[in-house]
Amino acid sequence: MTIFLPCLGVCKSLLQVLSRSTFSLLNQRSGLTSRLEVIMMLDFSGLESSAPLYGGSNELLSDGFSAAPSFDLPVTSDFDDFQKNSIQMVKPAKGTTTLAFIFKEGVMVAADSRASMGGYISSQSVKKIIEINPYMLGTMAGGAADCQFWHRNLGIKCRLHELANKRRISVTGASKLLANILYSYRGMGLSVGTMIAGWDEKGPGLYYVDSEGGRLKGTKFSVGSGSPYAYGVLDSGYKYDMTIDEAAELARRAIYHATFRDGASGGVASVYHVGPTGWTKLSVDDVGELHYSYYPVEPTIVEQEMTEAVVA
Amino acid sequence: MTKEHANWSPYDNNGGTCVAIAGADYCVIAADTRMSTGYSILTRDYSKICKLADKSFMASSGFQADVKALQKVLSSRHLIYQHQHNKQMSCPAMAQLLSNTLYYKRFFPYYAFNVLGGLDSEGKGCVFTYDAVGSYERVGYSAQGSGATLITPFLDNQLKSPSPLLLPAKDAVTPLSEAEAVDLVKTCFASATERDIYTGDSVEIIILNANGVRHESEQLRKD
Numbered sequence: 001m002t003i004f005l006p007c008l009g010v011c012k013s014l015l016q017v018l019s020r021s022t023f024s025l026l027n028q029r030s031g032l033t034s035r036l037e038v039i040m041m042l043d044f045s046g047l048e049s050s051a052p053l054y055g056g057s058n059e060l061l062s063d064g065f066s067a068a069p070s071f072d073l074p075v076t077s078d079f080d081d082f083q084k085n086s087i088q089m090v091k092p093a094k095g096t097t098t099l100a101f102i103f104k105e106g107v108m109v110a111a112d113s114r115a116s117m118g119g120y121i122s123s124q125s126v127k128k129i130i131e132i133n134p135y136m137l138g139t140m141a142g143g144a145a146d147c148q149f150w151h152r153n154l155g156i157k158c159r160l161h162e163l164a165n166k167r168r169i170s171v172t173g174a175s176k177l178l179a180n181i182l183y184s185y186r187g188m189g190l191s192v193g194t195m196i197a198g199w200d201e202k203g204p205g206l207y208y209v210d211s212e213g214g215r216l217k218g219t220k221f222s223v224g225s226g227s228p229y230a231y232g233v234l235d236s237g238y239k240y241d242m243t244i245d246e247a248a249e250l251a252r253r254a255i256y257h258a259t260f261r262d263g264a265s266g267g268v269a270s271v272y273h274v275g276p277t278g279w280t281k282l283s284v285d286d287v288g289e290l291h292y293s294y295y296p297v298e299p300t301i302v303e304q305e306m307t308e309a310v311v312a
Numbered sequence: 313m314t315k316e317h318a319n320w321s322p323y324d325n326n327g328g329t330c331v332a333i334a335g336a337d338y339c340v341i342a343a344d345t346r347m348s349t350g351y352s353i354l355t356r357d358y359s360k361i362c363k364l365a366d367k368s369f370m371a372s373s374g375f376q377a378d379v380k381a382l383q384k385v386l387s388s389r390h391l392i393y394q395h396q397h398n399k400q401m402s403c404p405a406m407a408q409l410l411s412n413t414l415y416y417k418r419f420f421p422y423y424a425f426n427v428l429g430g431l432d433s434e435g436k437g438c439v440f441t442y443d444a445v446g447s448y449e450r451v452g453y454s455a456q457g458s459g460a461t462l463i464t465p466f467l468d469n470q471l472k473s474p475s476p477l478l479l480p481a482k483d484a485v486t487p488l489s490e491a492e493a494v495d496l497v498k499t500c501f502a503s504a505t506e507r508d509i510y511t512g513d514s515v516e517i518i519i520l521n522a523n524g525v526r527h528e529s530e531q532l533r534k535d
Contacts, residue, residue: 113477120461123441125475126449144447149415188419268475284479 095264097226097255098128098139099234100195100206102219105244107197107204107274109137110251112226112259112287113267115144124267133158135278136174136198141223142191142211150192154178171198171205175215183213193223199274226258226265233257244273248282256294259287323375323423324349327510328360329459330371331497332429333471334437334452336483338490338521341429342497343371344459344505344532346513356513356534363525365390368406368430369518373457374444375423382422385413403430407440407448414446421445425456431520437485450476452484459504459511466500494519498530505532 098111111128114121128140130151138154140147157177161169169177175196182192192211199205208216208223220238222230233254242250248271255269269290271282330343343360346353361371362383370386372379389409393401401409407428414422421444428440428448441454452473455463474482486493494517501515512535517528 113475117443122443123449123451125451125477127477143445145411145415145418145443145445148411148447149418190418268477270477281479284475284477286475 094142094191094193094224095262096128096141096224097222097230097258097262097265098141098195098224099220099222099227099230099251099254100139100197101221101234101238101247101251102204102206103238103240103242103247105242105247105273105275106199107137107206108244108247108251109139109195109197109272109274109279110255111139111270112255112265113270114259114265116264121266126267129270129272131279132174132196132198135168135200135274136171136196137272137274137279138178139195139197139223141193146190146192146211147194150178150181151194153181168200170200170202171196171207172200172202172217174198175205175207175209179209179213179215182209182211185211186213195221195223197274199276199278204274222254224258224265226255226262229258229261230254244282248273252283252285252290253294256287256290260291322420323378325374325423325458326354326376327458328373329455329457329463329501329504329508329511330360330373330425330427331455331463331467331500332371332427332439332441332453333467333488333493333497334429334439334485335488335490335493336437336485337431337435338493338519339369339429339431339437339439340490340493340497340517340519341369341371341427342501342515342517343373343457344501344511344513344515346511347376348510351509353513359516361516361518362387364401364406364428365403365430366400367432367520368401368403368428369520370410370426370428371456372424372426374425378422379424382410382413382424382426386410389413402433403428403438403440404432404450406430407438407450410440410442411446411448414442414444418445425460427454427456429518429520431522435522436483437520450484452476452486455500457511459501459508462504462507463500466503467496470496490519490521494528501530501532 095116096112100107100109109129113124113126113128115123115126126144130138130140132138132151132155138151154174154177158169158174178196182190190211194209196207196209206218208218208221220234222234237250251271252269259265266287268284268286270284272279273282327348328344328346332341341361345356345358347355347358360373361369364370364386386409390401410426410428423444425444426442430438432438439451439454440448441451441456442448453467453471455467471486473484473486476484497517505512512532514532515530519526
């Protein structure tokens with residue numbers, strides 16, 4: 001309703017301009033005294049505020065638009081940032097860094113652990129690597145509730161598949177199940193940017209699935225606001241023939257660098273490995289401590305040492 | 313063409329703050345008792361804490377009508393569980409039930425910021441913290457509501473527990489004693505009342521331990 005008022009306000013002043021000009025025309029033709037003309041030319045536009053009042057008496061609106069209360073209220077729909085916050089509360093923040101890559105020994109999966117709501121860090125200990133079943137992992141980016149719920153749902157569907165078909169579901173199948181669910185909710189505001197990593201009969205498998213309905217098979221992915229930084233480290237250090245330790249260190253380093261430069265990523269860097277016998281949690285390191293282990297502070301030579309003053 | 317915004321919102325914010333701290337063999341759940349709307353106080357005497365099961369208490373701030381509806385749904389689900397299984401629901405089970413209940417209304421959420429506190433099956437304190445649509449995690453302590461941004465940094469300083477993600481898994485519960493934890497909670501609310509207009513009047517504290525449930529109440533500034 002509020003948008004009509006400014007438009008009408010503009011129209012009203014336009015009408016006045018038009019009426020002024022037509023009247024002046026009429027004046028000339030009918031030869032009325034110029035005094036009337038002067039009165040009609042008085043500019044009242046300064047007295048009218050363009051800010052519309054709730055239920056304010058404006059005769060242009062009395063034709064059924066305004067059923068609003070009859071006293072003046074400030075025209076804000078958002079009194080104490082409440083509506084902005086209530087949108088923010090469901091707003092998904094893809095503030096995160098997750099990555100996964102396939103190498104000779106399987107799949108390496110790593111993620112940070114920070115959750116942010118706008119500029120506030122709501123948690124530094126979020127589990128972003130979700131254990132779907134003992135041989136498949138999912139990563140979380142986007143809406144925390146969306147990712148948690150749908151990964152748990154995927155775990156249930158995978159178990160039902162196992163019971164119905166007497167064999168484990170493939171990574172291809174699991175990622176397809178999730179992608180189809182997310183596609184059916186397309187456009188409704190879910191925010192999920194996940195990677196499904198696992199080891200099935202065909203060997204290591206890695207898929208990227210998102211809430212737009214996209215599903216990509218690949219060998220290296222990083223998702224989230226810190227992903228550009230992670231890709232930089234990952235691309236420069238990646239080799240297919242790495243040992244598990246080398247690959248873990250690469251993943252850990254990539255997450256660390258992303259948390260260093262991206263404000264929305266931080267907390268602890270978790271690294272998991274998916275091998276032929278299932279997944280194992282390799283390490284969890286606080287990124288603050290990682291910084292000092294990668295870049296230790298050199299003790300500087302003290303030129304003048306301060307000592308306690310002798311109190312007489 | 314500017315986007316038209318609704319004049320009416322189904323939600324309102326009744327303010328308030330909730331805190332919970334988990335200990336080795338106890339759990340403290342607290343919430344202030346002020347209910348407001350805009351700049352007005354509706355009542356100074358409103359309880360935001362609800363007993364869901366013998367060992368699970370939920371404190372919620374936000375829109376109290378949604379909170380009331382949520383409490384009713386969870387209480388009735390717990391009753392059904394008791395009839396079907398002939399026992400009380402454990403706190404971790406209640407935590408997942410709350411998460412699912414919140415997510416089922418993903419596209420028209422309960423405007424409720426919840427903290428679930430209780431004792432797990434080993435008798436250790438557990439606190440679960442939620443967002444409005446159901447994402448949850450087990451933590452050692454948590455604050456939610458309008459005063460949360462004031463209280464959480466203080467609790468981080470006093471109680472910083474090792475991340476529950478660490479390998480090998482370390483306990484997230486605080487080493488503080490029960491009396492110290494209750495004192496800490498009272499301090500938190502006293503400070504939050506100073507700087508948050510929606511927090512004040514009095515704080516209702518529930519202490520859960522092996523012996524049962526204890527209630528405490530402390531007056532706060534009413535301005």
